[in-house]
Amino acid sequence: MGTSKKIWDNIERVDDCIITYMLYKEGKPIEIISKIRNISKERVEKDIIDAKIKLRTIKVNHHKKSLLDNILELSKDERFKFINEESQEKLEELTKEIKMKYRDIKNQEDKATLIWLIGELRDTSLLSLLSKDALNNNGNIRRMVCSALGKIGSQKALPILHRALRDNKPQVRQYAAKALKDIGNKSSLHILNEIIDRSNEKDYVKRACLKSIESINMRLI
Structure with a gap:
């Protein structure tokens, strides 16, 4: 909030890419x-990338960025490295911050990244945050939710995934089917x-269903 105000208050001295990025963050x-x-x-997409790079090195205020803010600005490979190499204490700090800020993240790209993080952290205490976005208007967000639920691997997610199997987007149905592989x-x-019995269903959705059926049957034997 403070960072945004400082940028808008000094708009005449701010690079064009930063202006674009602030609109995007809103x-x-x-x-x-x-x-x-x-x-x-x-050009908008390029500005967003350029601004993220600039904002890593330019201090717009005297306060240290939060851990989550820094993580959201990393590349996917850098986020993987953080999750795999950082201490448990740091991961717990990130988890706590996600719980506090999840509902305030409005930007779709940042929300998708956040959902991805939740899946990679595999912390069941974060599962409840995903329930609302299982009904998000953005199909990609719903798909990401299914993927994250599968990684968390809790049977508490079954009602959400069962509903997602009837989603109007085939990719959401595909990812819901995949997510059920180990918890269905x-x-x-x-x-x-x-x-599988639907004549008009996408082949890739049916393949995901078949793999999960095979896995679930083996577990239930």
């Missing part, structure tokens, strides 16, 4: 930013078999 879609800034969508039960089998 939750405005790339298409809208393109119209506001009168630049192409490709007899009710899961019933829905997965229904999907």
